[in-house]
Amino acid sequence: MRNVFVFTPAAKRLNMLLDVERRAWGTAGGEELEASSAKIKARLTSFREGITLAVVEKIPAGSQYAFRFDWDGDSTSLSSWEEGTKHGWTDQVHVATGNTGFLVGVGVNPEFRGEKFTHNLRFPHTMRISELLIARTLDNLFEMGVEQVIANARIPLYHTRPEMGVDEYCELRQEDGAPYDPVLRFHERMGAKILKPVEYSMEDAESRNGGCWVLYSGLFSI
Numbered sequence: 001m002r003n004v005f006v007f008t009p010a011a012k013r014l015n016m017l018l019d020v021e022r023r024a025w026g027t028a029g030g031e032e033l034e035a036s037s038a039k040i041k042a043r044l045t046s047f048r049e050g051i052t053l054a055v056v057e058k059i060p061a062g063s064q065y066a067f068r069f070d071w072d073g074d075s076t077s078l079s080s081w082e083e084g085t086k087h088g089w090t091d092q093v094h095v096a097t098g099n100t101g102f103l104v105g106v107g108v109n110p111e112f113r114g115e116k117f118t119h120n121l122r123f124p125h126t127m128r129i130s131e132l133l134i135a136r137t138l139d140n141l142f143e144m145g146v147e148q149v150i151a152n153a154r155i156p157l158y159h160t161r162p163e164m165g166v167d168e169y170c171e172l173r174q175e176d177g178a179p180y181d182p183v184l185r186f187h188e189r190m191g192a193k194i195l196k197p198v199e200y201s202m203e204d205a206e207s208r209n210g211g212c213w214v215l216y217s218g219l220f221s222i
Contacts, residue, residue: 004117006132009053016060024107039088046091052137054129062108064133068098078213081152081201101141101149106133134190142219149216155181156206166210170197187214
């Protein structure tokens with residue numbers, strides 16, 4: 001069983017963050033999915049504490065970005081990922097004392113997807129890198145004092161159900177009761193609840209440009 005080290009990176013880890021971004025999103029389609037080096041540098045400068053990096057045997061394995069802002073809990077004010085993050089320029093919307101965390105995106109190097117690892121975090125069992133990234137980011141944000149954490153999730157299997165509207169698709173469940181879409185299933189497994197589907201989130205062919213807001217009200221726990 002391999003081990004992953006999950007931590008908040010210093011500025012000198014920029015190349016590792018860029019490597020994860022390229023590997024995780026560079027072939028996913030849609031220029032918005034891969035953040036530019038300028039955007040990642042701005043995130044490091046504005047809110048380094050909101051970044052989580054995972055490394056396996058000195059290889060960059062995954063990354064998670066987040067920022068803080070003030071939100072009154074009114075879901076009608078939530079529109080697209082593009083608007084919420086200023087097209088990924090989170091330094092423009094980050095508020096150091098914001099009451100709400102915003103998960104910008106989690107990316108995993110394809111080499112490590114699906115594998116479970118031992119790790120340096122508080123959880124007693126093995127976990128996937130995507131789970132560890134979200135869990136540690138939630139821990140950090142709630143320990144900083146946020147009241148809740150939100151994310152605008154991709155819905156990458158939406159293109160397989162062209163007959164459905166986005167609301168109907170995000171309500172679709174498997175026989176075991178879990179969400180049909182793997183990203184929504186992931187967020188629900190990590191403790192989030194579905195808050196609000198939206199027809200337009202960002203340019204993303206797999207998601208038919210749609211997305212779904214999800215809400216975390218507390219720390220991840222098993």
